[in-house]
Amino acid sequence: MSASILQPGQIEAPAGDIPFLRLPARGSHFRDRAARFRQLADGHKMGDFLEFMARLSEAQHAALAHFPQVALPDADQLALARAHGMPPLAARTWRRDPAWRTALQAIAASMSEGASRPVGDAIARLSVLDEAGVEKLADAVLDNRFHDIDLAAAPFVAAALQVYWTHMSTSLGAGAFGRSEPPSLCPVCASPPVASIVRIGGAEQGLRYLHCALCGSEWHMVRAKCSNCESTKGIAYYAIEGGKGAVKAESCETCGSYLKILYLDKDPLLDPTADDLASLALDILMDETGVQRSGPNLFLLSV
Ligand SMILES: [Zn+2]
Ligand SMILES: [Zn+2]
Incomplete structure (x- = not known):
């Protein structure tokens, strides 16, 4: 068996074919x-x-x-x-x-x-x-x-x-709405994402979207890339032991931040805002590693 290293973008369709923005239903x-x-x-x-x-x-x-x-x-x-x-x-x-x-x-x-x-x-x-x-x-x-x-x-x-x-x-x-700068912020309302989500089905199969903490819009960003600073180096994934791996923390060595990433193929009912709050234990774990969370959950500090 051989293994190869995928470069960001390589695992996804060319950018023009990808639905860039998904508004909430x-x-x-x-x-x-x-x-x-x-x-x-x-x-x-x-x-x-x-x-x-x-x-x-x-x-x-x-x-x-x-x-x-x-x-x-x-x-x-x-x-x-x-x-x-x-x-x-x-x-x-x-x-x-x-x-x-x-x-x-x-x-x-x-x-x-x-x-x-x-x-x-x-x-x-x-x-x-x-x-x-x-x-x-x-x-x-x-x-x-x-x-x-x-x-x-x-x-x-x-x-x-x-x-x-x-x-x-x-x-x-x-x-x-069009694409906006910086790509780490919502192209609708310029808020940071609460989490990112890897989608399933149709043209979005396997694509990663950042989910806005405020307006619920989702915008595309390739995987294996820091959603905060766009670095592709030193990206690591953390999860709570014993879970089914549907919620992980994606951390970046370059900017010292993390954001959760949710995998719909592991659990099709995931909701970024809800599953983020329900996985507070992962934030506590990440806090111990010394990295800072990059995006807010507007309800998190009320817990
Ligand atoms: Zn937004
Ligand atoms: Zn980063």
């Missing part, structure tokens, strides 16, 4: 995530938290279904963004429509039914904030600044922001 994105959280919660050490996340994802599904029309970039603005390789809905600079706060209220109202004491208290604190206070919290979540904010209130804000950005991206459609 509007009707099922949050509903499927809720089902996955529920499945992962069963018998899990963090079962209560994962069950809470299942309910939060269901509330997101309902909020997205009722989201009103909002201002979007026009055709000229989209063309200009594509020409310059810029994400047109950049999370840190986009002027948010107040409709996202209506979604936040709906999500909070839904979560307050039968809520535990700490969850109820967090929702109560959120409900007395003025508009500026809520927007400040949103800025902090989008900036991944979690040190000086109300951590218990942050998941509701993150959930509403995800719904708002998913609403905008799916309203515009995949054709609105």
